[in-house]
Amino acid sequence: MSSLNDPIAATTGRWWEHAVVYQVYPRSFADADGDGVGDLAGVTDRLPYLRDLGVDAVWLSPFYRSPQHDHGYDVADYHDVDPLFGELADADAMLARAHELGLKVIVDLVPNHTSDEHRWFQAALAAAPGSPERARYLFREGRGPGGDEPPNNWASVFGGAAWTRVEEADGTPGQWYLHLFDSTQPDLDWRNPEVGDMFVEVLRFWLDRGVDGFRVDVAHGLVKEESLRDQELAEGELPDSESVNSAATASMVERTLRDEPMWDQPEVHDVYRRWHDVLAEYDGDRMTVAEAWTQTPGSMADFVRPDEMSQAFNFAFLLAPWDAAAFAEVVTGSTEAVGRVGALPTWVLSNHDVVRHVTRYGGGALGLDRARAATLAMLALPGSAYLYQGEELGLEQVEVAPEHRQDPSWFRTGEVGRDGCRVPVPWSGTAPPYGFGAGAGQPWLPQPDDWAGVTVEAQLGDPGSTLTFYQAALAARREHALGLPDAVEAGTDGDVLRVRRGDLLVVLNCGDAPAELPAGEVLVSSGPLDGVLPPATSAWLRV
Numbered sequence: 001m002s003s004l005n006d007p008i009a010a011t012t013g014r015w016w017e018h019a020v021v022y023q024v025y026p027r028s029f030a031d032a033d034g035d036g037v038g039d040l041a042g043v044t045d046r047l048p049y050l051r052d053l054g055v056d057a058v059w060l061s062p063f064y065r066s067p068q069h070d071h072g073y074d075v076a077d078y079h080d081v082d083p084l085f086g087e088l089a090d091a092d093a094m095l096a097r098a099h100e101l102g103l104k105v106i107v108d109l110v111p112n113h114t115s116d117e118h119r120w121f122q123a124a125l126a127a128a129p130g131s132p133e134r135a136r137y138l139f140r141e142g143r144g145p146g147g148d149e150p151p152n153n154w155a156s157v158f159g160g161a162a163w164t165r166v167e168e169a170d171g172t173p174g175q176w177y178l179h180l181f182d183s184t185q186p187d188l189d190w191r192n193p194e195v196g197d198m199f200v201e202v203l204r205f206w207l208d209r210g211v212d213g214f215r216v217d218v219a220h221g222l223v224k225e226e227s228l229r230d231q232e233l234a235e236g237e238l239p240d241s242e243s244v245n246s247a248a249t250a251s252m253v254e255r256t257l258r259d260e261p262m263w264d265q266p267e268v269h270d271v272y273r274r275w276h277d278v279l280a281e282y283d284g285d286r287m288t289v290a291e292a293w294t295q296t297p298g299s300m301a302d303f304v305r306p307d308e309m310s311q312a313f314n315f316a317f318l319l320a321p322w323d324a325a326a327f328a329e330v331v332t333g334s335t336e337a338v339g340r341v342g343a344l345p346t347w348v349l350s351n352h353d354v355v356r357h358v359t360r361y362g363g364g365a366l367g368l369d370r371a372r373a374a375t376l377a378m379l380a381l382p383g384s385a386y387l388y389q390g391e392e393l394g395l396e397q398v399e400v401a402p403e404h405r406q407d408p409s410w411f412r413t414g415e416v417g418r419d420g421c422r423v424p425v426p427w428s429g430t431a432p433p434y435g436f437g438a439g440a441g442q443p444w445l446p447q448p449d450d451w452a453g454v455t456v457e458a459q460l461g462d463p464g465s466t467l468t469f470y471q472a473a474l475a476a477r478r479e480h481a482l483g484l485p486d487a488v489e490a491g492t493d494g495d496v497l498r499v500r501r502g503d504l505l506v507v508l509n510c511g512d513a514p515a516e517l518p519a520g521e522v523l524v525s526s527g528p529l530d531g532v533l534p535p536a537t538s539a540w541l542r543v
Helices: 040-053 088-100 119-126 193-209 249-253 268-280 297-304 315-319 324-339 364-379 408-413 466-481
Strands: 020-024 057-060 077-081 104-109 163-167 173-178 213-216 287-290 346-348 384-388 489-493 496-501 504-509 521-525 537-542
Touching: 020 040, 040 057, 040 088, 040 466, 077 088, 077 193, 088 104, 088 193, 104 193, 193 268, 268 287, 268 297, 297 324, 315 324, 315 346, 324 489, 324 496, 364 466, 364 504, 364 537, 466 521, 466 537
Parallel strands: 020 057, 020 384, 057 104, 104 213, 213 287, 346 384
Antiparallel strands: 163 173, 489 496, 496 504, 504 537, 521 537
16 A cells, blocks of 8 residues: 655644535526526425535626527636526525525636626627727637638537638628637637636625635636647647636547647636635635646646635546556545645546546446445545535436437537536436426436436435445544545556555555455445455445
């Protein structure tokens, strides 16, 4: 078993350092008005469920005013709630109810790009090349005869070129604008001071309303290399942006360092130093967490230096294969990387952009056993843990029929996309919409016909259910893991992952045969033990 030589600095007791955060995808959580789409009033109604589950905070994906081309990640107005989800009063009510229940609230912030319906971009389209309005975005002249070719070879995360050409006021083909995601999501130019000033206003607007933190979308992508040069490609390599496409996890596991002039530029850290100072003006330990798809643990740790962001998602754990050595390497590498800057790691296995981990681990009964085992091991680790709605029910990825798919990446690439992890949560009953809303029939993404056994109603009080397991695991975390030293030792014994933290020993059997159960008092396990550690099972022991 290998030991960390540089244990993480003593923590300060800030609420987010060891919190369990539950991600709500508002479209798919709970529908209060019966229109088939989740809303903020639905979230408010279900907050007691999250309190009883045992989480500390709720992170909500975007609910701002938006044309919904990318389901809210194309923001038209950062200071308002989209009518699909309610109104500002509903956001205020949700915040008040969460705080009444002892839950913190983290909201999504989308600073890399706006919607093409944002007033700034509409003004840019109406203005001339070289105007101040266009300077808020990345407009450039095209290459080749007549400027008919894009300004560089960058590709969109959602497929195709990352540039779209506009028609000028006189009807002639004009400049091109950059969009690293959908063409309806033009990238902002963060070298323009107006952009930074605008987002400080957005931060203050929501901080003044009482939010406790911000999850920052594409946190590594705001600033591009100033020249906007071509991406240098290896022989036979095609231009793409897979290194930040969280839907393309398979390609990321074994990726090597590559030239990325569109991501993770040094100047992006100046943005977060400024935000750090803004949040410091408010009481209550307000926080930020970066969605930063970086190429190394060290570059991920740069985002959580003391004067920058509070946390960064540790996607290495999510991307690790079902393998004890791989898990041990991630635990050691991640904690060492952030420990060097005095920070704590985060841990996550599923979110709204990736295949649910039950399915990634093989699906069916085996996939569920592995998912529960990995989750229990994750919850013992120092730092905070992020859960994705429905994982506490053991939900698998849903195969959404082509005619029902709504992910913009599906329309651009023909690849399945992310709809399968976004199918609305089943709450009760024996047929769709399973208590998701008051409306009849299927919600915005259809639910499977065989989900009656995985609803919240069906699993509550069932000692063998995944929901009961999550409640027990979160209770065990509060009782046995909080307050332990943040330094860990991680290693393997054959196919078994072994993690030691203080007097807590965590074992996870990634092999195909039962393994010896170490001596000690069993505190909690992901499945029956019977004196051994079965395959796809984890346990916590006091030793």
